[in-house]
Amino acid sequence: MDTLTNDLKKKLIEVLNLSDVTPEEIDENEQLVGGDLGIDSIDVLEMVVMVEKDYGVVINNKDIGEKVFSTLAALSAYIRENSPKLSS
Amino acid sequence: MSNKKKPVYIAGIGIISPLGCGVEATQQTLQENSSAIAPLHPDIFSIQNPPPLPVGQVADLADSPLPRTHRLTLAAAQQAMAGHSQPPDAVIIGTTTGGILSTEELLIEGEEDSERYSHHGLSTVAEELAAVVNCTGPALTVSTACSSGTVAISMALKMLQSGEAEWVLAGGADSLCRLTYFGFHSLQLVDPEGSKPLDADRKGMSVAEGAGMLLLSTIKPPHPLGQILGSGLTCDAYHPAAPHPEGEGAFQAMRNAINDAGSNAREIDYINLHGTGTPDNDLAESKAIRAIFSNPPPLSSIKGATGHSLAASGAIEAAIAAICIQQGFIPANTGCTTPDPALRVTPLLSPLNQPVSAVLSNSFGFGGNNACLLIAKSDSPTAVYQEPEHAPLTILGKACITGAGHTQASLETFSKLAVIGGVLDIKIISEQLPAGKVRRLKRFSRIALALAAAAKEDSGLKESPHSVFMGSGWGALSETYDFIDKLQSSDEKFPSPIDFVGSVHNSAAGQIAILHEATGANITSSGGDYSFEQALLAADSFLDEDSPSAFVLAADEAHKQFSPLFDSSISVDTPLADGGGGFYLTRQAVPRRISVQLKCYRKETGTIIDTLIADLGGKESLQTHCKMILAGIPAAVAHLGEEQLDSFMQKTGLDIPVIHYRMFTGEFASASGVAAVMATQLLEDGVVDFDKTVLVLGFGKYVTAMEFARQ
Numbered sequence: 001m002d003t004l005t006n007d008l009k010k011k012l013i014e015v016l017n018l019s020d021v022t023p024e025e026i027d028e029n030e031q032l033v034g035g036d037l038g039i040d041s042i043d044v045l046e047m048v049v050m051v052e053k054d055y056g057v058v059i060n061n062k063d064i065g066e067k068v069f070s071t072l073a074a075l076s077a078y079i080r081e082n083s084p085k086l087s088s
Numbered sequence: 089m090s091n092k093k094k095p096v097y098i099a100g101i102g103i104i105s106p107l108g109c110g111v112e113a114t115q116q117t118l119q120e121n122s123s124a125i126a127p128l129h130p131d132i133f134s135i136q137n138p139p140p141l142p143v144g145q146v147a148d149l150a151d152s153p154l155p156r157t158h159r160l161t162l163a164a165a166q167q168a169m170a171g172h173s174q175p176p177d178a179v180i181i182g183t184t185t186g187g188i189l190s191t192e193e194l195l196i197e198g199e200e201d202s203e204r205y206s207h208h209g210l211s212t213v214a215e216e217l218a219a220v221v222n223c224t225g226p227a228l229t230v231s232t233a234c235s236s237g238t239v240a241i242s243m244a245l246k247m248l249q250s251g252e253a254e255w256v257l258a259g260g261a262d263s264l265c266r267l268t269y270f271g272f273h274s275l276q277l278v279d280p281e282g283s284k285p286l287d288a289d290r291k292g293m294s295v296a297e298g299a300g301m302l303l304l305s306t307i308k309p310p311h312p313l314g315q316i317l318g319s320g321l322t323c324d325a326y327h328p329a330a331p332h333p334e335g336e337g338a339f340q341a342m343r344n345a346i347n348d349a350g351s352n353a354r355e356i357d358y359i360n361l362h363g364t365g366t367p368d369n370d371l372a373e374s375k376a377i378r379a380i381f382s383n384p385p386p387l388s389s390i391k392g393a394t395g396h397s398l399a400a401s402g403a404i405e406a407a408i409a410a411i412c413i414q415q416g417f418i419p420a421n422t423g424c425t426t427p428d429p430a431l432r433v434t435p436l437l438s439p440l441n442q443p444v445s446a447v448l449s450n451s452f453g454f455g456g457n458n459a460c461l462l463i464a465k466s467d468s469p470t471a472v473y474q475e476p477e478h479a480p481l482t483i484l485g486k487a488c489i490t491g492a493g494h495t496q497a498s499l500e501t502f503s504k505l506a507v508i509g510g511v512l513d514i515k516i517i518s519e520q521l522p523a524g525k526v527r528r529l530k531r532f533s534r535i536a537l538a539l540a541a542a543a544k545e546d547s548g549l550k551e552s553p554h555s556v557f558m559g560s561g562w563g564a565l566s567e568t569y570d571f572i573d574k575l576q577s578s579d580e581k582f583p584s585p586i587d588f589v590g591s592v593h594n595s596a597a598g599q600i601a602i603l604h605e606a607t608g609a610n611i612t613s614s615g616g617d618y619s620f621e622q623a624l625l626a627a628d629s630f631l632d633e634d635s636p637s638a639f640v641l642a643a644d645e646a647h648k649q650f651s652p653l654f655d656s657s658i659s660v661d662t663p664l665a666d667g668g669g670g671f672y673l674t675r676q677a678v679p680r681r682i683s684v685q686l687k688c689y690r691k692e693t694g695t696i697i698d699t700l701i702a703d704l705g706g707k708e709s710l711q712t713h714c715k716m717i718l719a720g721i722p723a724a725v726a727h728l729g730e731e732q733l734d735s736f737m738q739k740t741g742l743d744i745p746v747i748h749y750r751m752f753t754g755e756f757a758s759a760s761g762v763a764a765v766m767a768t769q770l771l772e773d774g775v776v777d778f779d780k781t782v783l784v785l786g787f788g789k790y791v792t793a794m795e796f797a798r799q
Contacts, residue, residue, distance in 0.1 A: 016527065016528070016586075017527040017528060018527060019523065019527065020523050020524070038524050038525075038527075040327070041329075041330060042275075042328065042329055042528070042585055042586055042589055043528075043586070045274065045275055045276060045585040045586075046584060046585050046586045048276075049274065049582050049583075049584060049585065052581075052582070053578070053581070053582050060276065062276075
């Protein structure tokens with residue numbers, strides 16, 4: 001697994017206080033919102049803040065947001081494509 | 089409309105909003121169908137990253153050292169009280185912001201003098217107002233997010249109908265502040281072009297400010313401005329911030345208001361929508377409307393004109409409903425040009441001049457909190473009405489949390505007369521809570537949830553109660569601190585949506601509702617050191633034989649930075665303490681069970697102790713029945729409180745044990761919730777004889793008395 005996806009798993013646990021979950025237990029291809037992790041719309045918005053703060057990627061459009069946060073793998077790919085911090 | 093309840097008349101209206109100050113200015117702007125929403129002006133507060141978002145701001149608010157919410161309240165109250173010299177028996181304010189705008193500025197300046205934060209607390213708004221209008225009865229504060237103003241008026245309605253009061257000044261107020269401006273923005277709920285409710289292209293709300301006040305009375309004034317006929321309060325018990333997608337709670341609130349008024353849907357001439365302009369709210373509300381009205385009457389949201397003034401909005405809109413009835417006028421759904429066909433309701437696109445007899449006014453808020461009022465022309469006959477005779481409030485289960493642990497550990501330690509004050513490890517507080525469901529919640533909400541779970545367990549009942557009445561002096565301090573801290577440390581770039589949702593005073597009560605599927609009334613009261621008493625008063629006002637059961641709880645969290653700044657009983661050297669207590673209650677007589685009654689809630693005056701003794705049935709009755717007193721004297725008012733207690737003991741001639749409970753619990757606002765549980769235990773254990781009573785007395789700026797007795 002790539003470093004970015006792994007980092008995102010750790011940040012997901014930290015930002016959303018998923019204290020009983022380990023990074024290994026998160027499947028990046030599983031449905032993120034409404035799945036087993038119990039993530040909802042407020043969590044997504046907290047991740048939006050984290051993604052902008054840590055990667056400089058702004059997600060302020062609902063349609064894009066729904067695609068980007070469909071899975072952790074999708075989020076990882078979107079950040080990789082759009083992050084000025086990763087490309088620099 | 090047939091209604092056997094006491095009529096409640098609108099005797100005075102006060103309104104200050106972005107539309108203007110006073111009834112005339114408000115009506116004129118509504119007639120013009122123009123929006124007052126404009127970019128945030130730096131006079132209110134400056135932001136670091138322009139452009140400013142569109143907001144609804146009040147122009148030309150008189151300056152004073154008081155925080156902005158207080159000033160808005162006083163401006164509206166002055167209008168409502170014009171021509172009325174008699175002080176109201178109670179004041180009830182719905183607010184979510186209190187003095188936070190001033191607090192934000194002081195924190196930015198790094199101010200460490202706690203004196204300067206003396207108006208931070210939500211309860212100070214009602215207390216300032218009570219001082220100005222010479223009200224010596226209860227000064228109550230409800231904080232149920234965006235439904236607060238409507239809930240405050242609902243509570244006034246109940247107190248008036250029950251005969252508890254004859255005159256009540258009630259309403260809501262909120263000022264703009266960084267917390268709500270950045271908070272709603274972080275939730276992506278703000279329309280960057282300004283709110284356009286019900287429009288196909290709506291993108292959200294515009295945060296606003298204002299105040300609305302109604303002077304209400306059961307005594308018919310010479311020129312009544314309308315009547316409050318009914319109210320309905322429900323909770324979605326679904327999500328902390330999003331409405332139920334089918335609008336179920338909203339539907340039930342409207343249905344309850346119509347039933348409470350003894351009315352039916354056909355008699356409604358106008359629906360004043362909550363209509364914030366967020367895609368989810370407007371959709372859920374339209375579904376609820378369609379479920380009640382097969383052919384809805386004219387309807388509109390005025391929030392495209394005013395913005396969403398949060399706790400003030402419901403009170404402002406209740407005032408506007410009365411104006412509509414008076415003037416035969418219905419405002420337009422300003423801002424909407426293309427109604428969203430998906431909503432399948434059509435808002436008024438221009439104002440209408442036609443007679444209006446009955447208005448339904450909706451307000452919904454975070455925590456799934458729904459409130460609805462039915463306001464009507466004052467021509468209903470003064471029917472024969474009866475004041476309801478209620479059964480006592482019986483304690484079915486009790487719970488407390490202190491530094492010593494959960495209920496059993498706290499009560500056992502206290503029974504040895506050992507100190508129970510302190511700050512319990514959050515892991516111990518949370519040990520019985522479902523980890524996944526509370527992961528976002530910080531200390532205050534966890535204490536409250538643990539209390540609810542324990543009170544239910546203690547009751548031995550499988551069913552949770554229907555309603556929740558929560559008290560808290562300071563609410564979610566951790567979330568409030570963390571939100572402001574993250575906002576400031578990121579140069580206002582990264583406010584936390586989770587902290588914003590959690591910072592709302594009623595976040596804990598909303599979470600209790602979700603976990604316990606409590607879809608009835610859900611009220612959070614914030615009355616400083618008398619917050620538990622305010623929650624009990626609210627429960628007493630709302631619980632009836634149709635909806636008898638509730639959690640009545642109070643909790644506060646200790647916060648290293650905020651507690652010494654805000655709570656004047658806590659200095660930097662005071663050992664921190666927190667927790668809370670409360671009950672699973674029912675409005676039903678249960679033989680041998682303990683009942684609780686709030687006998688007194690009054691402001692300190694020269695004659696307060698005589699009044700207290702009278703409220704408690706007189707000296708002789710006290711000497712016969714009362715066998716123990718738990719006295720709450722907050723450190724900040726130690727001298728006054730001791731004087732009041734001495735005077736009480738002297739005047740009653742009582743020679744019974746008096747326990748200064750804060751010496752055991754430590755200093756925190758909702759310590760009286762713990763004392764209430766102690767009092768119950770003393771009776772249950774037989775420490776006090778079965779036919780005797782225990783009093784929990786609160787002293788200081790206000791004097792309160794709760795009486796515990798075995799039935």
